[in-house]
Amino acid sequence: MSDLLERLRRRGWRMTSQRRVVAEVLDGDHVHLTADEVHARAARRLPEISRATVYNTLGDLVSIGEVTEVSTDGRAKRYDPNAHRPHQHLVCSNCGTIRDVHPTGDPLADLPAEERFGFTVSEAVVTYRGLCAACA
Amino acid sequence: MSDLLERLRRRGWRMTSQRRVVAEVLDGDHVHLTADEVHARAARRLPEISRATVYNTLGDLVSIGEVTEVSTDGRAKRYDPNAHRPHQHLVCSNCGTIRDVHPTGDPLADLPAEERFGFTVSEAVVTYRGLCAACA
DNA sequence: TCTTGACTTGGACTCGGTCAATCGTAGGAT
């Protein structure tokens, strides 16, 4: 059932049938769909939903922090509803499968001051790459 | 002077005027140009060079391992000639400036076995984000 | 139920990148 939908309602997000199906499609763990995949799945329940609406809704969800954008392959961005707990990604270099992972330690601590070039560093995004069990 | 050009010559890479200017444009530290930027700079020295040639040449350089692709913003890929020594990237969230950085420690070691989902993990790509001195 | 501002739509458009047919040339062979 949809945690995401519940949180959105609580925020007073204006709820439309389009936004509801997009939120429902995104629900779950290890979900990393492209905008077109979201559109295709949403269209199974609401055939007239337009691409622009899916892009708008995803963009809104990202800007309010309920969904994060992941771009692991330089192709289409993927949308990750698991924004409530920080995590990194493990990607199969062959088939593109993505898993959420929780490394120990803080990568920010591994960047010495003299390697910061005066930046105020706030975040470290880690992508682990390798071959999944099926592709190895 | 061009280390890259020298390495390419040593590999027996067929040298054309187009390939030479692309290699020259890419020479240096903290260089992270988009394909279009490479094309623009190359065209200053060789006005008739085509976009397709730049893409072909960059693709070739990547596949022989002399240049690496970096995609930090989900927009155009950037090309990094500093492929001979492993490093990560520090990106300004505001202006997009990129610096090469060398964190201590091995991020691969921070991913416990039970978080590997049966993958053979071979690489960790880290992108540090923050604000550069000028943007802060 | 009415009203209205927010949301949705379809289509044109942009940007980054790829492809294929044709032309040109680097560099080995003579």
Added chain:
DNA sequence: ATCCTACGATTGACCGAGTCCAAGTCAAGA
């Protein structure tokens, strides 16, 4: 030095991902 030819360069059409806009629709408060 020149000739040949396979490999590289060029042009322009094309593609996928994403954005934009003007017009239509509708959720939800009064």
